[in-house]
Amino acid sequence: MSELSKNQLLDAYRMMRTIRDFEVRVHDEFAKGGIPGFVHLYAGEEASATGICMHLNDEDRIASTHRGHGHCIAKGVDVMGMMAEIYGKETGTCKGKGGSMHIADLDRGMLGANGIVGGGPPLICGVGLAHKMRGTDGVGIAFFGDGASNQGTTLEAMNLATVWNLPCIFVVENNGYAETTSSEWSVSCDSYADRAAGFGMPGTTCDGHDFFAVHETAGEAIKRARSGGGPSFIEVKLNRYYGHFEGDSQTYRGDNEVEKIKAEKDCLMLFRKRVTEANLLDASEMDAIDKEVAELIDESVKKAEAAAEPSVDTLLTDVYVSY
Amino acid sequence: MARKITYQQAVNEALDQEMARDPSVIVMGEDVVGGQGSPGEMDAWGGVLGVTKGLYAKHGDRIMDTPITESGYIGAAVGAATCGMRPVAELMFIDFMGVCLDQIFNQAGKFKYMFGGKAETPVVIRAMYGAGFRAAAQHSQCLYSVFTHFPGIKVVLPSTPYDVKGLLIQSIRDNDPVMFLEHKMLYTLEGEVPEEPYTIPFGEANLVREGGDVTIVGFGRMVHLAAEVADKLAKEGISCDVIDPRTTSPLDEETILESIENTGRLVVVDESNPRCSMASDIAELAATKAFSSLKAAIQTVTAPHVPTPFAASLEDAYIPSVDHIEAAVRKALK
């Protein structure tokens, strides 16, 4: 039962709107051919990253997946830098050397989007271990998908976090599809919460379309971890709007599946509805945010397009600290 | 005259001194304490060959046993390093790299580059390598050439007690990910080791023997066999440079090339299987950068392209011997 102030509600809306508009714009620009490489978009899943990351500060660290833009924005990574990085420009967060799948900002506690499925959970055990050894109350949060939940690294990390009682939270963003294979087919026990039980940690499920449900559940898990209560597991059930990657025609999804979800369960729509009905926020305040965010995204694309690609001199730099 | 301790004791001392000096140094691995959670003796093993024994008594919770979960704890070591800790994780046998390789080469090795320079991952992963223990195919490999291949990783192969202490301290203080490899047959080797902490820089080869007729480059335990051959041939008036690169990444190319320019003849002794090995790497170096100095074909002495056999007779035939090395040197001299 989290009490959120007006400012916090506005921040939450802004966060989700920024992620949504960012992803939609990347989708559009990718289709036009302006963006190199692979992108994996988070549109539809905004309530998860926002509801969870709103509880965090820079000392808390998160690890993400190939579908990492949402987590980056929610963790406070600069939008301008992110867009430039996706365009492969020198002004990018990673100087154009990482691209969409490797955006990271360690200063903001964002350990990177990760191109390896299941790459994040063991790293987050390390974050938990560092906090534990130092006696600080920070937490590590590993975001991963239903696909990664079967990966050995994820299972090993869950075991390790419990055995060492680490302040780590394992969040499976279950959008029902690991690339094209449905999670019902590929997850043996059909329930992530059950898997957590198998590792001796509490497992919960919440509705990823409902910002408030995610925020409240995450709040308790994080509170528990900070106070030495150890790791826990949250399954966030949600849906992605776009394909596994841009270019995926999603023929494996049901007829009108995405349209139906957008019409009934869109997290931004549900948030708006709730806060206006309860007179917590004014529609005009959110409209103003919509406008500001649209301008921000627009500017980020313009700047990214205008920026230069990294110079060839930087090809060999930043491999080692010293060699 | 410094006191003599074994290679194994030198590893222990380096860890002990660095843990005492810097509270961010933590040690983890399977059975490195040995007995965590069990009813009997704590520190029962201190590592499978006793290398880390005694550290628990001195440093308590900063040395920890792990479950058998390499991806988990090697990954945790990498993650903790990104948060500013200095973990020294033990991968018990280099042969187990298959179950945690991603965390090493795709994560630790690439963070700095992929994230545009901001990341620092000062993790050390110690592992045992090498044949001679009759430990058979899955516990006897060398595999340092595989890690040498990866940009972003440093690879260290000390061959003496003096080198192992200095290089381990250097590795812990270094801010990049380091694979620190210890030949299991060298653990009982004794040598002079200063009591105080000291470092040996990476990328600096050690000239173990000096001579003008042949350049022998050896790795790990092979350095000793090469030295033995050099001593034998010295009696016949053949003098050899025996070079121990000590680190394969970064590699002291300068020392090797200078020696070849002087002798014109190269023998590389590498206990690994031959394909894509350090032997082929050094041969490539010589062929491309010292071609004009070469007076004879490059000779490589390696294990054959087979898994390490178990039976004593077979393993002894598998590992390059002083006879193999001697034959190669003589061939190079023709």
Added chain:
Amino acid sequence: MRTANKNKSIGIVANPYSSRDIRRLISSATSIQTVERANIVERIIVSVANFGLDRVYMMPDKGGISSHLLRNLKTQQRLKDVDLPEIEFLDIPITSTAEDSENAAKLLFEKSVDAVLILGGDGTHRVVAKEIGDIPMASISTGTNNAFPRFYEATLIGMAIGLYINGIVPAEEILHKNKTIHVRLNDDVDEIALVDVAITNDQWVGARALWQMENLKELYLTFCEPSAIGMSSIGGLLKPVSRSQQNGLKVTTAAPDNCEQSVNCPIAPGLFEEVGIVSSDILEVDEPCKIETQYGVIAFDGEREIEFKKQDDVVIELKNDGPVTIDINKAIEIAVKQGSFVKKKDKFLNQENTDVVYQGSKTNEKVVSV
């Protein structure tokens, strides 16, 4: 024990998502694994089939219960020799929400099944009770607080269902009609609760579970037994009201510091909170009353469901129109008394078993002496 009559059917609504919410984090609440739920369903089916069962209508689910059950039925040797009923999955879309239980219950009502078995917590029972009319329900508690269903081994529940649907024991002695609380919002929403309606001043439904008592304002209870956990324990440990009593209880609460009286209650498994009591009054049947709180959230059987504002009109009414439940203990005891389980060489007794001297629970029969 088998009767010739096999035209019997039951419905099963098994919720794969109960006991997976935030109360796993804030208390040491149980979580029953999917495989165990499937095992429970199997035990019930086999137990009922022992007495005679033609068809089972199951709610389909993506949470694993149906798939485990089907797999067991196909692959397990122990089931190959049992005379199993036909298993039919209800033709409803799977939304993986409470809607599935609701739609399943509606269909079961239409099909006039002989009994309905529910695997779930208080929430699932509530949703099914709304749609099931007077078709008797039996319960397996797989939720968090389980204030409504009583705890019994699945096999025994199967036995009681089997005895009932095959007419082996007289229905009027083992069926019980339950109370409900109706909540009407602005005369266009009519929801029911089987145990408790809590009015809190939370801002939103959020993670749904109720555990922070400082936000609780009013509590309306159909019954509140002393040996129960959850919201009803606030009444049960203060002024108990039984399931059969023809009234309920209304309690208004506040912060303990501001009250003359407070109760220390287990509001979730292993979680005790002190709740300040402002007043507690009998809630009469068929007497609607308006709530006092201006705005907040209405929780039904321990879960926040409906957000309401100042302008909304919220009316509470206790009624006797709840679901019909089967008394498991009594059903089996009566059958024992009848000698229904004892076979004397090639035939069943099916007559009063004069060897039985068991007192039983709530029995008002004379003790038979030997």
